[in-house]
Amino acid sequence: MALDKKLNAWIAAGLIDAATAERIRAHEVQDEKPFVLWAIAGLGLLALALGIMSLVAAHWDEIADGLKLGVHLLLTGAATAAVWLGCGRGNRWLADGAIFVLGAVVLAGIALQSQIYQLTGPLWQALLMWLVLMTPVALLAGSTRLSAYGWSLMAMTSLAAVATDMRDDQYGLVVQGFAMAGPAMLIAMSFLRAVGRGVEFRVGMREIGFIGLLGGASIAHFGWADSVDASTAHDMLLRLILPAVAALVAWQLGVRSGETPRAMLLPLTMIPTVAGALALALPHPDSWMSRFVGALIFATMWGLVARAASLCGWRTLFGIAIAAIAIRIFIVYFELFGTLATTGAGLIVAGLLLIGLAALWRRILRLEETA
Amino acid sequence: MRRKLLLAALLFPLVGLMASIWSNTAQLSTASQWRIPVTGYDPRDPLRGRYIRFQYDWAVVGDARPCMDKGCTLCLEGDLGRVTVQVADVATNCPNRIDTAASDIHVSPRPRGTTGGFAFSSRIFVAESRAAELEKSLQSKPMVVIARLTKNGRLVNDRLQAAARSED
Numbered sequence: 001m002a003l004d005k006k007l008n009a010w011i012a013a014g015l016i017d018a019a020t021a022e023r024i025r026a027h028e029v030q031d032e033k034p035f036v037l038w039a040i041a042g043l044g045l046l047a048l049a050l051g052i053m054s055l056v057a058a059h060w061d062e063i064a065d066g067l068k069l070g071v072h073l074l075l076t077g078a079a080t081a082a083v084w085l086g087c088g089r090g091n092r093w094l095a096d097g098a099i100f101v102l103g104a105v106v107l108a109g110i111a112l113q114s115q116i117y118q119l120t121g122p123l124w125q126a127l128l129m130w131l132v133l134m135t136p137v138a139l140l141a142g143s144t145r146l147s148a149y150g151w152s153l154m155a156m157t158s159l160a161a162v163a164t165d166m167r168d169d170q171y172g173l174v175v176q177g178f179a180m181a182g183p184a185m186l187i188a189m190s191f192l193r194a195v196g197r198g199v200e201f202r203v204g205m206r207e208i209g210f211i212g213l214l215g216g217a218s219i220a221h222f223g224w225a226d227s228v229d230a231s232t233a234h235d236m237l238l239r240l241i242l243p244a245v246a247a248l249v250a251w252q253l254g255v256r257s258g259e260t261p262r263a264m265l266l267p268l269t270m271i272p273t274v275a276g277a278l279a280l281a282l283p284h285p286d287s288w289m290s291r292f293v294g295a296l297i298f299a300t301m302w303g304l305v306a307r308a309a310s311l312c313g314w315r316t317l318f319g320i321a322i323a324a325i326a327i328r329i330f331i332v333y334f335e336l337f338g339t340l341a342t343t344g345a346g347l348i349v350a351g352l353l354l355i356g357l358a359a360l361w362r363r364i365l366r367l368e369e370t371a
Numbered sequence: 372m373r374r375k376l377l378l379a380a381l382l383f384p385l386v387g388l389m390a391s392i393w394s395n396t397a398q399l400s401t402a403s404q405w406r407i408p409v410t411g412y413d414p415r416d417p418l419r420g421r422y423i424r425f426q427y428d429w430a431v432v433g434d435a436r437p438c439m440d441k442g443c444t445l446c447l448e449g450d451l452g453r454v455t456v457q458v459a460d461v462a463t464n465c466p467n468r469i470d471t472a473a474s475d476i477h478v479s480p481r482p483r484g485t486t487g488g489f490a491f492s493s494r495i496f497v498a499e500s501r502a503a504e505l506e507k508s509l510q511s512k513p514m515v516v517i518a519r520l521t522k523n524g525r526l527v528n529d530r531l532q533a534a535a536r537s538e539d
Contacts, residue, residue: 061498069392076388080381087377106384113388115496117395118527120475133387136380140373 003028065116072109079105083141087197092143095197099147103134103154124161131158139189143197148204156182156212173235177242183212184246187269191253191260199259206260209250210268217272217301218324223279224294227286236281240273247273261312267304275301291335298328310364322361329353399527402519403467405447407454408534409516411509421502422494423531425509425516427476433458435478435489442472447520456491470524495528505531 007021016024056063079102086095110126113119131154138151163179166172186209189195190202228236251269254260260268275297284290306321308314332350408428429449435458437443445456446465459465471478477492495516497505508514513534519527 057499061500073385073388076385080385084378084381102384106388109388110391113391113395117399118496118529119395120494129387129391133384136383140377140380 068112068116072105072112075105076102076109083137087141092197095141096144096147099137099141100150102137103130103150106130106133122161122165124158124165127154127158127161131155139195141197142201145200145204145207148196148201149208152186152205152208155186156208168235170238173238174242177239180216180239181243181246183209183216184243184250184269184273185209186212188246188250188253191250191257193257202259213247213268213272214305217276217279218298220276220279221294221298224284224290224297225286227290228280228283230283233281233283236277240277240281244273244277261308263308263311264314267301267308271301271304295328295332299325302328318364322357326354326357329357398521398523398525399519402521402527404529405454405467405518405520405526406515407518409509409514409531411506411514421497421499423497423502423505423509424492424494425514425531427454427456427491427493427516429454429456429491431456431458431488431491435491438471438478438489438491439480442470442476442478444524445469445471447526467520468524469520469526473524474526476526493526493528495531497531508533 003025007016007024010016011018011021079098082098083095083102086092086098107126107130110129114126134151135155138147142148142151159179159182163176166175186205190206190209192202195205196202247269251265254265254269255262278297279294284293302321302324306318306325309318309321329350332346332353335346409425410428411423411425430453432455435443438445438458444459444465445468446459447454447456447467447469449455456469457465459468469476471491475493479490479492481488481490493516509531514531515534516531517529519529521527
């Protein structure tokens with residue numbers, strides 16, 4: 001087995017003695033879980049559930065609408081009771097598992113009603129109804145990162161669905177701005193202690209918010225590869241009011257809560273917002289200079305994230321930031337792709353920059369080790 | 372306090388779904404029933420489950436061009452297989468008013484070479500077991516949709532059937 005091989009290797013290397021290896025082996029055996037047994041039982045349950053679903057689906061037309069709705073309400077009630085029970089007993093996995101089931105059942109219920117009453121309309125209406133119904137449950141009963149991820153992703157998807165269906169009038173621009181503010185609002189809410197049951201849920205929300213903001217700003221940076229005229233920039237400025245306010249609130253709440261290192265807050269809230277705003281709301285032509293400025297802003301944003309991550313010991317984020325800069329540098333090659341001479345120049349520039357970046361990374365890691 | 376809030380939050384989805392059932396049932400209970408001739412133009416939309424798309428085969432009075440963008444109000448008239456809709460202003464006195472946006476009726480110009488004018492298309496959910504049969508019927512014989520028009524202007528497609536049947 002893999003553990004035995006490693007233990008033998010460590011004994012041979014003189015890292016541990018035979019008695020320690022035996023104690024480690026005994027500890028691991030004690031902690032061993034019957035995964036194969038669970039997998040077989042899980043497969044059986046899955047087959048059972050799929051079989052029941054297929055039987056119901058085959059006779060769907062013959063089942064009275066009232067019965068369908070009644071059974072669905074019973075299922076909703078059962079999932080609700082399970083969440084209540086889980087919260088009451090302090091069993092967070094029961095509570096959060098039941099929140100997941102409740103979320104799925106509520107979504108299925110909305111679809112069922114759409115089918116029975118032949119309700120038509122854009123998808124966002126159904127998603128928004130789900131969000132309204134499930135948000136109080138998630139924010140009051142959620143306690144694990146997993147449920148935070150589930151609710152946060154559904155919230156951002158629902159807001160994005162609403163935004164894409166809006167017209168570009170003033171009302172539409174404000175709604176689109178509200179949707180764009182989603183990640184920053186998640187971060188801001190995650191610093192409120194009343195949200196969720198315990199810190200894990202809020203950390204999950206915050207992570208999704210940070211990913212949304214940094215990812216959004218990185219995607220927005222492609223705006224530099226296209227021209228933005230004054231009218232488009234004006235519309236975007238209106239959209240960006242709410243995201244800017246939300247980012248500011250998130251930053252300040254973060255500073256007050258002290259849950260995230262202060263050095264991380266600015267690069268994870270305001271700086272991506274500013275970088276995104278510059279790419280989308282600053283009028284610019286589709287030119288070499290614009291692309292160059294865009295690449296510099298992108299590299300600066302991720303560079304500041306990398307610096308803060310390095311200072312705070314967030315090594316995963318540090319690696320992601322360096323990788324983002326490396327990818328952007330590599331794109332320089334494609335931007336210079338053209339004649340043999342410019343392709344060669346592109347390869348040389350991109351290569352040198354990547355080697356420089358790798359050297360810088362190595363130096364930072366060494367400095368960290370000596371510190 | 373937090374337990375009371377939690378209880379209220381937990382009951383909210385259940386209450387919300389029940390309220391939605393009540394609202395839909397109440398709207399449909401006072402709705403008027405219509406038989407509208409339809410023609411199929413597109414098979415089922417695979418992205419949205421078992422939906423059959425069709426066009427209302429009604430006579431249109433007035434210019435339907437504004438309906439394409441923001442939707443419009445149609446005044447539904449007619450009987451015994453002949454159905455007419457008049458493009459109307461919201462203020463117009465109309466007993467059977469269809470709100471195309473609320474009814475999710477898609478309005479588009481008919482392609483060149485056809486009878487011209489505008490096509491009013493909609494869709495209806497059908498069970499898996501009947502989907503293929505209905506799709507075939509729409510392409511081969513006259514069909515009608517039995518629809519209910521709620522007081523707030525929503526035209527709800529109830530079922531598709533052959534035009535020859537007369538129980539409705």
